[in-house]
Structures are given as structure tokens and as C-alpha cells.
Amino acid sequence: MYTRKTRLQKISQLSDSLSVSKSEDYKLSNLLRQADYLYTLTKQLDTYLPDFLQGKCNVVGFNNGILKILIDGTVDSTELFYGKRSLLKVLQKVPEFLGVLDIKIKRNNSF
Incomplete structure (x- = not known):
């Protein structure tokens, strides 16, 4: 026998599971956005590196003025x-890398 309380519990559980999914989608989209940003920085960095280093470096972080x-x-x-x-001197003149301190x-x- 279906009671009102049981239906509300199921709706609440479904709502909770949907909100978790939205949260995970949000986290995934943020992660993908960050990966795309780092990839873009890597490609831009390549243009300022000597020829023998181009394609060998990857930007893995850019936080608090530190380019990793x-x-x-x-x-x-x-x-x-x-x-x-x-x-560092060259990158500090490039708009994408203006905040680089180290x-x-x-x-x-x-x-």
C-alpha cells in the first residue's frame, strides 16, 4: 500500500540523487574548464620558448602568481x-601571463 509519506520519501531521494548529479556535472565542467585553460597556457608558452624546448613543456598550474x-x-x-x-621577464609582458611572479x-x- 502506497502512503503519502512513502511517495514523499521517494521524491526526496530522487531529488537528492539529481542534486548530486548536478553537483558532479558542475565539478566535472570546472575540471574540464581548468584543463582547457592550462592547455591554452601551454600552447601560448610554447611560442616564447626556445625551439629546442617547444612541445616539451606543459603548464600544470598557475596560482598565486606562480606558473608551474x-x-x-x-x-x-x-x-x-x-x-x-x-x-619570466618576457612572460610578464604578455597579457595572459601578467600575474606571473615566479x-x-x-x-x-x-x-
Whole structure:
């Protein structure tokens, strides 16, 4: 026998499950938006890197003025480390990177 209370409980449960789904969709869309933003920054960063480093660096974060770059290879990370100051000066003039105060470089295996 269906009672009013049982129907209301089922409706409430369905509503709760829908709100969780909306919340998960929201989180997923934020995550995808952030991934797209980092991908865009990576492509823009490539244009300011020396030829031998283009395509080897990925922007993995940009928070509180710190640009985090992930790079494959010890030699390449060393080259980027020694060119970090000049790269920082160049990036600070580019509108997308105006807030950059420092660059952190991580080798792919050190994250």
C-alpha cells in the first residue's frame, strides 16, 4: 500500500540523487574548464620558448602568481632552469601571463 509519506520519501531521494548529479556535472565542467585553460597556457608558452624546448613543456598550474611547468628530461629542465629569469621577464609582458611572479619547474618524474 502506497502512503503519502512513502511517495514523499521517494521524491526526496530522487531529488537528492539529481542534486548530486548536478553537483558532479558542475565539478566535472570546472575540471574540464581548468584543463582547457592550462592547455591554452601551454600552447601560448610554447611560442616564447626556445625551439629546442617547444612541445616539451606543459603548464600544470598557475596560482598565486606562480606558473608551474612540467618538463620531460633532465637536460631540458636544466636548460629551462637557467633560462627561467629571461623567460619570466618576457612572460610578464604578455597579457595572459601578467600575474606571473615566479616559475616553478618540475621534471615529469618528480611530481
